[in-house]
């Protein structure tokens with residue numbers, strides 16, 4: 001079954017039952033505190049866990065002329081109904097070792113009584129009970145379909161509890177809390193259904209009739225109850241209740257209800273007259289009741305309260321997500337076969353849609369005929385000349401649901417006019433396959449011999465800045481002057497954390513105008529070398545990203561100062577001890593490998609920053625070589641201390657430098673070419689190459705690496721790239 005069918009089922013079940021589920025959860029939270037309020041009462045006696053039934057019955061018989069019943073509840077409180085020496089009727093809790101009266105039975109409070117009736121039957125008796133039973137069953141189905149959705153999202157059972165990325169508050173917590181409360185919710189719902197079936201007599205009848213041979217009952221040999229072997233062998237902890245003989249007639253006896261069976265015992269001789277194991281239905285009923293109500297366990301009651309609170313949160317977050325998806329509906333003004341521009345959208349959770357919609361509206365405003373639809377609705381558009389795709393990526397580089405058949409459809413669909421296309425990917429650096437589906441779409445169009453109007457463009461984390469950058473390229477290429485209103489797309493910086501400047505080097509002292517900023521997170525902050533730091537110089541949507549090196553628990557950035565640099569001027573203006581807010585972006589695809597036969601780090605300029613951190617973190621001393629391109633020897637001064645440390649500690653094996661401004665101009669690719677055999681061997685033996693620095697350097701290095709691979713290993717670089725042996729973060 002596809003993910004959308006599971007999602008619709010999950011949603012439909014939730015919509016159809018949410019009022020009942022809401023009431024059941026609210027009352028469930030209240031009722032979870034009933035067992036807790038009972039358990040904290042002082043009626044559990046010391047020694048309860050070790051006393052035998054013989055001892056308890058013996059002291060009761062001695063203390064009171066008449067005892068009718070004795071019960072042990074789930075809180076291990078012993079209650080009884082007795083008549084005392086002075087003919088007083090005593091009903092309440094007793095000490096099972098001394099038979100002392102401890103207090104009257106706990107009356108359920110009005111709040112709990114009200115909540116119980118509402119929870120069980122909505123004050124509607126049988127009809128209400130039926131609906132609440134049904135609601136339990138529907139909640140069970142919701143939990144199962146939710147679990148399937150998590151499985152589909154995580155791609156395997158093994159990864160069910162794997163870390164997930166916090167992309168959106170409602171969605172993140174819906175999944176995280178859903179996983180945590182799945183088992184309790186399944187238990188609550190299954191037991192709820194069971195108790196309803198029991199109430200409506202829909203479970204098989206249990207036959208508990210006993211057969212006693214009354215003729216054979218004798219009063220001899222008479223024994224004191226304290227000496228009854230059967231009672232001596234029963235611990236009070238195993239007893240649920242005791243019915244005392246009605247009179248001293250030999251045909252009246254003790255009936256003992258244990259946890260798993262009922263026994264009947266001769267009141268004079270202690271002989272067991274009958275013994276019947278409870279049927280499964282009875283055992284399951286007790287278990288269901290205890291599990292459903294939390295009776296007898298404070299911890300389980302708290303788990304039930306937690307699960308019930310979560311259900312309320314699921315109602316809120318589920319509807320918040322649905323609303324967001326609904327808001328993101330695509331609406332058209334023109335008929336599809338009349339439009340030259342077709343905007344196609346791939347989106348799972350709707351956040352790509354406002355971008356696509358804004359672009360589509362601007363096309364209309366610019367007087368173009370435009371049509372917007374989902375990628376899966378791709379077909380022959382009679383007048384189409386330009387296709388613009390905006391798509392997210394999911395799973396492991398896979399399409400969102402509304403784009404999952406697109407690549408196939410693309411192959412099978414012919415357009416009537418020559419087509420130009422542009423693809424914009426929305427994704428997140430937090431995933432190794434950053435915007436992979438957008439790249440696949442771009443390749444798909446190329447394979448159809450369509451004209452690539454703009455190269456594929458990848459946007460991290462819905463960056464408005466990056467989007468504007470793409471729109472501006474589109475304007476330049478098309479001659480249009482689209483201007484996207486920022487209002488609906490602008491979001492204030494999210495999830496920022498306070499960072500304190502602990503050190504900043506001077507720009508003046510460095511020939512490359514580069515400075516290093518060391519930042520200390522105010523609170524515990526999880527990050528790795530290779531992650532990115534988003535800085536917000538004006539505290540608005542505009543962000544600047546810097547690659548992070550983690551050194552001694554601090555964030556270390558290497559920044560090139562530009563006279564008009566938005567980000568670099570801001571960072572350079574920060575004084576020591578200043579605290580400011582920025583956001584760490586997990587860049588999973590660019591972390592130092594945990595295991596590798598060898599690692600080659602290739603950088604130029606400020607691209608060394610993450611590598612300095614990674615080398616410090618290379619505690620397992622993986623054979624690591626650094627190829628670094630810089631202007632002149634002095635450019636190295638700011639990194640010298642750190643590099644000396646890692647060289648000395650064998651966390652860095654060798655460093656190869658290429659100076660571009662002194663002597664024979666050299667670039668890192670020249671160094672690689674010199675070590676061609678070594679580089680080829682590294683890839684051949686499953687080593688990893690990491691690249692960080694300028695895009696110009698990336699281009700040169702990739703060409704060289706490809707040539708080395710082709711000549712030395714007879715394989716293209718792409719082969720190793722697909723095996724994830726090449727990691728890049730260039731800008």
Ligand SMILES: Cc1cc2nc3c(=O)[nH]c(=O)nc-3n(C[C@H](O)[C@H](O)[C@H](O)COP(=O)(O)O)c2cc1C
Nearest residue numbers: 347348349350351352392393397427428431434435
């Ligand atoms: C479960 C999940 C998996 C994701 N997988 C990827 C991925 O493999 N590559 C990527 O670049 N982004 C990935 N993302 C990020 C989304 O593509 C990104 O947040 C996008 O902006 C969501 O757009 P939408 O709200 O329109 O669906 C993933 C997000 C989630 C929630």
